């Protein structure tokens with residue numbers, strides 16, 4: 292146990308000490324399908340298999356609630372063009388419904404699309420279903436996620452992220468290749484899924500009117516706001532599937548925990564010494580940095596703890612897909628796996644040996660200021676729906692338990708459902724795709740309309756980015772059309788498309804790729820000083836962006852990349868991922884006939900180019916802040932913020948007159964993450980309209 296950890300310890304440990312009480316025990320082993328009050332019931336038998344052959348997989352399917360009521364369910368699917376399916380987590384909605392449809396060949400000449408808000412879910416589900424159908428991935432069953440398409444002309448069952456289906460809708464608004472579209476995890480209310488709710492509804496109607504291949508729509512979740520969806524889909528039928536295969540016991544902390552990261556480590560080790568080694572743990576945290584800190588603490592504490600050996604696996608969005616999949620690798624017998632995940636593991640995911648979920652109840656959420664377009668990330672309590680989903684990750688292949696590190700009272704006081712992203716997030720990227728699809732972004736019938744000022748602000752931002760010609764009746768400009776060719780946020784595609792003007796496409800591609808990956812620096816707590824010393828050789832006094840570029844360039848030249856990353860305290864996985872992303876972005880540039888040139892050492896060209904896309908992310912030194920530690924800045928939306936301690940500009944004094952940041956993070960304080968010094972007049976040069984608007988707001 293390191294000293295910091297021990298010193299925070301005593302009080303918390305006393306308060307925490309697994310003082311968790313059983314709140315709900317769900318021991319239901321009955322499955323039933325309820326339709327308009329009618330209930331069909333079937334009792335289950337359970338089997339737990341260690342190794343799954345094809346026959347075992349078929350046996351496992353048969354005990355799933357969805358499978359046991361398949362005939363009735365299929366009757367409903369045949370009868371209705373649109374329906375809502377509600378079923379407990381793990382009941383088999385996502386893996387079984389597409390297979391059942393296919394077993395009766397209901398899809399006809401079309402394909403079945405199943406959307407997921409997260410790519411890790413899309414990939415693992417496709418792999419599971421391919422195994423259950425005894426077929427190779429990418430042939431009959433495939434998946435499509437950003438930067439990775441594993442499908443072929445033969446693919447009939449396609450798992451894809453909501454973002455990828457939205458992109459398909461740009462090319463074909465009627466989504467003609469699909470006869471079934473299943474929008475899964477509807478409760479998550481991502482912007483993309485919310486827009487798809489409307490797109491599929493319109494496509495279904497138009498295909499009907501034009502007598503084209505009919506489109507069937509199924510909306511699925513375990514925890515959604517049924518009334519809202521039923522109304523939106525013209526009073527469509529709702530099928531409730533009751534029962535689950537394995538019970539999950541829920542425990543709540545008896546007392547409020549002041550430091551949830553500490554409470555996590557305590558809980559892990561208290562369970563570690565008292566639970567059989569074949570029970571793996573899944574812990575929900577809020578982001579990569581937090582995961583790395585907890586990972587490091589676990590490794591320290593493990594040295595002094597009894598209990599079986601431990602393997603700790605991180606799981607967060609920025610990890611390359613191949614690395615994310617390592618979480619599914621079996622550990623040797625006698626070893627415990629502890630998965631530290633963000634909410635990407637919250638829905639649709641099955642990690643077979645997980646029997647314990649440890650839930651901090653926190654999530655990192657994106658919000659924005661419509662007046663200035665400035666975005667921020669903040670850590671806050673998750674909804675009840677999210678808590679149930681997290682608990683649902685235990686009890687998938689055997690009975691399980693979920694330990695909530697917050698009180699039952701705290702849980703009861705939380706929102707039942709997630710706040711839809713569409714009412715709190717910037718909509719520029721979505722508006723751009725809607726316009727590209729030929730739809731009117733202002734009148735488009737969304738299930739929960741965003742605040743009108745949010746739509747207006749997003750359109751204004753698109754106008755200032757040069758993507759549309761006007762805000763009242765927006766049409767894509769040539770630049771806007773090109774922006775839709777890149778699978779990234781329009782702010783970043785603008786950087787790439789502007790780069791030739793600044794003679795820096797080579798550098799811009801690398802930097803956008805690195806920014807689209809995750810943290811490339813590896814700072815082990817016990818070797819922090821050494822890692823910081825090594826980092827110095829890459830550091831640019833201009834800031835983090837040029838520093839990141841220096842690292843990436845050196846990485847590309849290094850012959851033995853893994854070894855080189857280890858020696859330089861760099862994250863090999865994230866750098867390799869950035870390398871792959873760069874390749875894909877370059878492919879799009881080549882399709883657009885763009886010429887790749889380099890600005891050499893003229894880094895102000897690169898920074899101006901960055902600013903041409905990220906102009907909403909400026910912060911200015913506050914008057915009187917000179918000399919204050921880390922520098923004090925004010926953002927365009929008026930938030931006071933400090934440069935993040937991990938930045939190379941953290942100790943710069945006096946503060947630079949102006950800086951460009953990539954992210955504004957709100958935890959207990961507000962931090963500007965990944966920053967570079969800029970000249971204040973650059974904003975007027977590269978984004979004059981925004982600069983005027985911003986000055987008026989400040």
Ligand SMILES: Nc1ncnc2c1ncn2[C@@H]1O[C@H](COP(=O)(O)OP(=O)(O)OP(=O)(O)O)[C@@H](O)[C@H]1O
Nearest residue numbers: 380381382383384385386419513639641643687688
């Ligand atoms: N990758 C996997 N490995 C092992 N078992 C799996 C896997 N994926 C699914 N399963 C099994 O299939 C069951 C049903 O999973 P499925 O994802 O279809 O359920 P669901 O009802 O969609 O759940 P959720 O609402 O949590 O997404 C799981 O509980 C598990 O037993």
